[in-house]
Amino acid sequence: MAISLGMQVDRASAPKVDIFHAVADANRRKLLDLLAAGERPVQELVVHFDMSFQAVSQHLHILAEAGLVTRRKQGRYRIYRAQPAALRDIHDWAGQYRAFWENRLERLGGYLDET
Amino acid sequence: MAISLGMQVDRASAPKVDIFHAVADANRRKLLDLLAAGERPVQELVVHFDMSFQAVSQHLHILAEAGLVTRRKQGRYRIYRAQPAALRDIHDWAGQYRAFWENRLERLGGYLDET
DNA sequence: TTGACATTCAATCATTCGCTTGAATATGAT
DNA sequence: ATCATATTCAAGCGAATGATTGAATGTCAA
Numbered sequence: 186m187a188i189s190l191g192m193q194v195d196r197a198s199a200p201k202v203d204i205f206h207a208v209a210d211a212n213r214r215k216l217l218d219l220l221a222a223g224e225r226p227v228q229e230l231v232v233h234f235d236m237s238f239q240a241v242s243q244h245l246h247i248l249a250e251a252g253l254v255t256r257r258k259q260g261r262y263r264i265y266r267a268q269p270a271a272l273r274d275i276h277d278w279a280g281q282y283r284a285f286w287e288n289r290l291e292r293l294g295g296y297l298d299e300t
Numbered sequence: 301m302a303i304s305l306g307m308q309v310d311r312a313s314a315p316k317v318d319i320f321h322a323v324a325d326a327n328r329r330k331l332l333d334l335l336a337a338g339e340r341p342v343q344e345l346v347v348h349f350d351m352s353f354q355a356v357s358q359h360l361h362i363l364a365e366a367g368l369v370t371r372r373k374q375g376r377y378r379i380y381r382a383q384p385a386a387l388r389d390i391h392d393w394a395g396q397y398r399a400f401w402e403n404r405l406e407r408l409g410g411y412l413d414e415t
Numbered sequence: 416t417t418g419a420c421a422t423t424c425a426a427t428c429a430t431t432c433g434c435t436t437g438a439a440t441a442t443g444a445t
Numbered sequence: 446a447t448c449a450t451a452t453t454c455a456a457g458c459g460a461a462t463g464a465t466t467g468a469a470t471g472t473c474a475a
Contacts, residue, residue, distance in 0.1 A: 209324035
């Protein structure tokens with residue numbers, strides 16, 4: 186596949202922001218949900234928020250630093266794409282406690298109180 | 301069942317703290333992990349942190365407000381117990397993106413860009 | 416009763432957060 | 446060239462966060 190003209194990709198490196206923190210904000214979760222439906226320029230995301238354009242941009246920046254989105258420059262647009270593979274960590278972490286809501290177990294693992 | 305002497309239970313009501321926020325802090329996640337092995341008094345939790353006793357107490361307070369732990373007074377101890385059923389919400393939310401890390405799909409749902 | 420222990424309450428403080436506004440940069444259209 | 450568009454950069458601000466310290470409360474032990 187040839188390289189598209191005027192196209193440049195910012196690759197994700199080592200995440201600088203903790204994903205738990207990135208996802209703690211409801212607006213950022215909403216952004217991820219919107220992007221899950223398909224990549225979008227910032228413009229199309231902003232309309233879903235009652236917030237300034239720049240504020241949305243800042244949230245996207247944080248998501249990018251957490252490795253949850255990547256962006257691609259296309260003309261004067263920045264097209265953001267969801268990259269939520271990192272959410273697997275969160276999924277797995279929460280999944281450790283599955284027994285608590287499935288079987289109403291009160292304890293996990295093999296530990297016992299020795300008091 | 302008769303009421304145990306010197307025992308009192310603080311029941312969880314409607315959570316006042318968002319679980320995503322409660323879990324955003326690494327120390328609080330560590331507390332949950334410790335408590336998953338079995339209920340513990342604050343004292344036994346503190347030793348695992350490089351932090352003042354009171355700071356740990358504050359974190360436990362936040363976890364309690366999020367409904368992720370309950371506490372029981374036993375003598376002069378406060379025994380905390382994990383109640384991480386609410387983590388199911390987080391687990392389910394992150395699970396929405398499962399396709400991203402399982403099949404490397406780049407899009408979820410039925411949405412398409414109509415640009 | 417006196418004192419040690421376990422925990423919370425309360426005040427304080429530096430840092431971070433989420434947001435706003437205004438300037439800067441870059442691209443496309445005329 | 447000029448101007449509008451799309452987005453980021455940067456500075457500032459009030460509010461929330463995470464921690465500390467000291468005082469207060471309650472329980473056990475001598």
